[in-house]
Amino acid sequence: MTTGMRMKRWQGMSRGWVLVLTVLSLPSLAETPFAGTWQVDPERTEFSSMLPLKITIERGVFKNDSCASPVEVPADGGDHGVPGNPYFDAMSVRLPDARTAEIEQKGGATVVWRGRYVAGPDSRSMTLHFEDRRPVHAVTGTIRFERVDEPDPAAHPLSGSWRASRLIDLSPSGRTLSFADIDNGLAMSASDGRSFSNVFGDRGGGTAPLHGYLDGAAVWVSRRAPHKLQINRSQDGTLVEFTIGTVSDDGRQLELGELDLLCQAKTTWLLRKQP
Numbered sequence: 001m002t003t004g005m006r007m008k009r010w011q012g013m014s015r016g017w018v019l020v021l022t023v024l025s026l027p028s029l030a031e032t033p034f035a036g037t038w039q040v041d042p043e044r045t046e047f048s049s050m051l052p053l054k055i056t057i058e059r060g061v062f063k064n065d066s067c068a069s070p071v072e073v074p075a076d077g078g079d080h081g082v083p084g085n086p087y088f089d090a091m092s093v094r095l096p097d098a099r100t101a102e103i104e105q106k107g108g109a110t111v112v113w114r115g116r117y118v119a120g121p122d123s124r125s126m127t128l129h130f131e132d133r134r135p136v137h138a139v140t141g142t143i144r145f146e147r148v149d150e151p152d153p154a155a156h157p158l159s160g161s162w163r164a165s166r167l168i169d170l171s172p173s174g175r176t177l178s179f180a181d182i183d184n185g186l187a188m189s190a191s192d193g194r195s196f197s198n199v200f201g202d203r204g205g206g207t208a209p210l211h212g213y214l215d216g217a218a219v220w221v222s223r224r225a226p227h228k229l230q231i232n233r234s235q236d237g238t239l240v241e242f243t244i245g246t247v248s249d250d251g252r253q254l255e256l257g258e259l260d261l262l263c264q265a266k267t268t269w270l271l272r273k274q275p
Contacts, residue, residue, distance in 0.1 A: 038271035047164035119157035136193025139174035
């Protein structure tokens with residue numbers, strides 16, 4: 001459950017998802033294929049979204065209408081309250097030049113995320129440089145976006161609808177996950193400092209704290225098949241992320257499909273098992 005991609009655009013209120021799971025007859029937990037250390041292959045990362053990232057910068061106001069809880073704040077560099085978001089309660093936006101927006105999100109007095117959006121020369125591409133400080137060890141990276149509408153010459157170059165197309169780089173702190181089998185469950189530790197230990201939901205387990213992350217973070221873990229893992233992450237009781245992990249038949253690759261329920265945006269990560 002990598003964190004690199006919670007940068008976000010990807011904030012809002014969860015839409016209703018009904019999950020119908022079949023309880024399978026599972027082999028001995030000692031045989032789980034998840035145990036071991038896995039490393040992200042950044043070049044194989046894929047993005048998909050039901051809705052594009054929609055940014056509007058107009059008359060000194062920044063708007064992000066992408067998620068169920070839209071954000072609208074003055075672009076004056078000051079902190080402004082943002083109600084209804086489980087990750088942050090204040091946000092500032094600064095426009096240092098005609099093609100750039102710098103964003104800072106805070107939970108209380110603590111900065112939890114920073115991002116710098118830069119429009120390309122033709123306003124048909126955009127680059128996001130982000131620093132996710134929600135985990136203990138901050139994760140940084142760069143994502144390229146492509147415009148999905150026609151640029152308006154009279155509008156700010158960042159205004160419009162965008163889709164993430166490529167992960168350009170990701171810091172080492174966001175690349176590694178380790179899983180270990182425990183009695184009737186699984187333990188996880190990540191290079192960004194997050195960790196959990198939880199009994200599988202289909203074995204009677206409930207939610208467990210997600211350590212090394214924001215206060216109020218919790219996970220529920222279940223095996224949906226011998227090679228398939230489900231992780232639900234909640235923040236202060238709100239379900240914010242749904243992840244399916246599938247190990248390849250040869251046991252060498254782990255595909256993690258993370259669905260951000262707040263903004264209906266999916267990131268698919270490919271991880272390779274380490275010796």
